[in-house]
Amino acid sequence: MKILVIGGGGREHTLVWKLAQSPRPTKIWCAPGNAGIANETLKSNNSKVECIQIGAEDLKTLLEFAQNNEVDLTVVGPDNPLAMGIVDKFQAIGLRAWGPTQQAAQFESSKIFSQEFMDRNGVPTMKSASFQSPSEAKSFAAELGGKCAVKADGLALGKGVLICNSTDEANVAIEQIMTDRTFGEAGASVLVQELITGTEISLHALCDGKTAKLFPSSQDHKRALENDLGLNTGGMGTYSPVPFLKEDKLHEIANTVLEPWLSGCTREGIDFRGMIYPGIMLTDDGPKVLEFNARFGDPETQVYLPRLKNDLVDLLEASIDGTLNEHELQWTDQSAVCVVMASGGYPNDYEKGKVISGIEAADAISGVKVFHAGTTIKDNKIVNSGGRVLGVTALGDNLLAARNLAYKAAAMIHFDGAFSRKDIAAKAL
Numbered sequence: 001m002k003i004l005v006i007g008g009g010g011r012e013h014t015l016v017w018k019l020a021q022s023p024r025p026t027k028i029w030c031a032p033g034n035a036g037i038a039n040e041t042l043k044s045n046n047s048k049v050e051c052i053q054i055g056a057e058d059l060k061t062l063l064e065f066a067q068n069n070e071v072d073l074t075v076v077g078p079d080n081p082l083a084m085g086i087v088d089k090f091q092a093i094g095l096r097a098w099g100p101t102q103q104a105a106q107f108e109s110s111k112i113f114s115q116e117f118m119d120r121n122g123v124p125t126m127k128s129a130s131f132q133s134p135s136e137a138k139s140f141a142a143e144l145g146g147k148c149a150v151k152a153d154g155l156a157l158g159k160g161v162l163i164c165n166s167t168d169e170a171n172v173a174i175e176q177i178m179t180d181r182t183f184g185e186a187g188a189s190v191l192v193q194e195l196i197t198g199t200e201i202s203l204h205a206l207c208d209g210k211t212a213k214l215f216p217s218s219q220d221h222k223r224a225l226e227n228d229l230g231l232n233t234g235g236m237g238t239y240s241p242v243p244f245l246k247e248d249k250l251h252e253i254a255n256t257v258l259e260p261w262l263s264g265c266t267r268e269g270i271d272f273r274g275m276i277y278p279g280i281m282l283t284d285d286g287p288k289v290l291e292f293n294a295r296f297g298d299p300e301t302q303v304y305l306p307r308l309k310n311d312l313v314d315l316l317e318a319s320i321d322g323t324l325n326e327h328e329l330q331w332t333d334q335s336a337v338c339v340v341m342a343s344g345g346y347p348n349d350y351e352k353g354k355v356i357s358g359i360e361a362a363d364a365i366s367g368v369k370v371f372h373a374g375t376t377i378k379d380n381k382i383v384n385s386g387g388r389v390l391g392v393t394a395l396g397d398n399l400l401a402a403r404n405l406a407y408k409a410a411a412m413i414h415f416d417g418a419f420s421r422k423d424i425a426a427k428a429l
């Protein structure tokens, strides 16, 4: 079986690493991949994974590549190609691709679609409304006392959210998004959402249109700096499972959110096959959905897949074929912690091309896996090429052991300007 993975970050490295452990694939390509992905080997025949220089949003070239190379399964990592309809385009010419269709991917690509769906189907969420007019958006923000999130609708490369704590801040945010178009045309309409407080967790469920198979709990650390200070990032570190959420509580939360979501999909004819990843706030009034994502989380994937015992090829195929009810997800009892090492300055500007040392030694520690995100090869050396550079991940018999091991491994890796948060999983202990 020949597999093509689309994307080139830490999530895709983790997907490729896990797929390569299956006895089924005989060839894996990744577009565009990264330096770590290019170093993976297939268990079935010891062949190297091959990175191909096609961008994740170059759908035409990806399609031609898959056709010419008779790819049997394409696995889509990032949200943008999904929102652009990559799965529909592949399916239209008889190619198998894993991930939601363009219609189903709207849970992530259109915040307004998602919000209205939740309101119609009783999925618990915050007070919110969408606007095409800045003055109406400002009035609603004022009703919320200015404590709100202002979100650009549509694709804004994960950046179109401004958090406000006063009416003045909300007015500025609305002007920036709607009038100045700071996030481009996605700002033609905005969603203004009540800010709620509580503990944020990530849920993931693999879906096949009828069944949603719940993953264990995990928690991301979105801010750049310790104690949840600094700017929002793509995610600076994760751990799984979350010790304060026992199994029965996790299922109760999932039922509150996923049951109405899945019934709503059935009622509205949305055939969701792929990963649904709701960001959840645990509040005094119960769990509330902050947002839906329609893909694996990054860096949640880095702590999920090392714990997953099943063959990922089998699961992704079952997700496409509607046969997930024939599979039982199995997980190790171990905990996993992922510490992201980022380029100095991230999420703002940062310098690229810094030589990274120590990866091999860190990777050699039993229980450690260094997933690459923003890395490439220059003059035969691994250098940073993105904001989030590495996801240093460790398994341990408990959260403390996994955390200690991840930090021990991260301390062995060096590049100019490198930084990581020192408090990943700290609160959970």
Ligand code: GLY
Residues within 6 Å of the ligand: 220, 234, 235, 293, 296, 297, 298, 299, 300
């Ligand atoms: N963990 C953040 C994200 O994947 O969007």
